[in-house]
Amino acid sequence: MSEYPHATLIRHAYRDFESGDIDLLRVVMADDAVWHEPGRSVLAGDYKGTKEILEFLRRLHELSGGTLRVEILELLADAERTVVFQRETATRGGKTLDVVEVVDFEIHNEKITEVTVYQGDAYQFDEFWGT
DSSP: OOOOHHHHHHHHHHHHHHHTOGGGGGGTEEEEEEEEEOSSSTTOEEEEHHHHHHHHHHHHHHHTTTOOEEEEEEEEEOSSEEEEEEEEEEEETTEEEEEEEEEEEEEETTEEEEEEEEESSHHHHHHHHOO
16 A cells, blocks of 8 residues: 555655755745744744744754654544644753654645644753743
8 A cells, every 4th residue: 555645745844844854845845834832942933934933943053963764653644634643852961852743734735834833842942942
């Protein structure tokens, strides 16, 4: 059985992110996409448009000194969205991050239009990245 097209799109996006070449993600993001990052850390907030989102994703790599890893644990896809359960790990300044998150990708016309992140442990995430 073949995978749902949106699942394939998201798996491809995760591979591009993991490669560190963040500009590759421009292909799968709608120009007016919005990313919602919860919490109180320096990374929390709403990122609007491809430019802001890609800068945010680059910042994740930079702040972690390139140690950030994201593993897809489970992926659920339908006609307009893909939901990913992911494990995120990194090290930074003697701290270790190891959290499970749920990321909801809304997809229209084969482009990611909105991303909402749900932290499994918001306190650990905020403490790791700094407030």
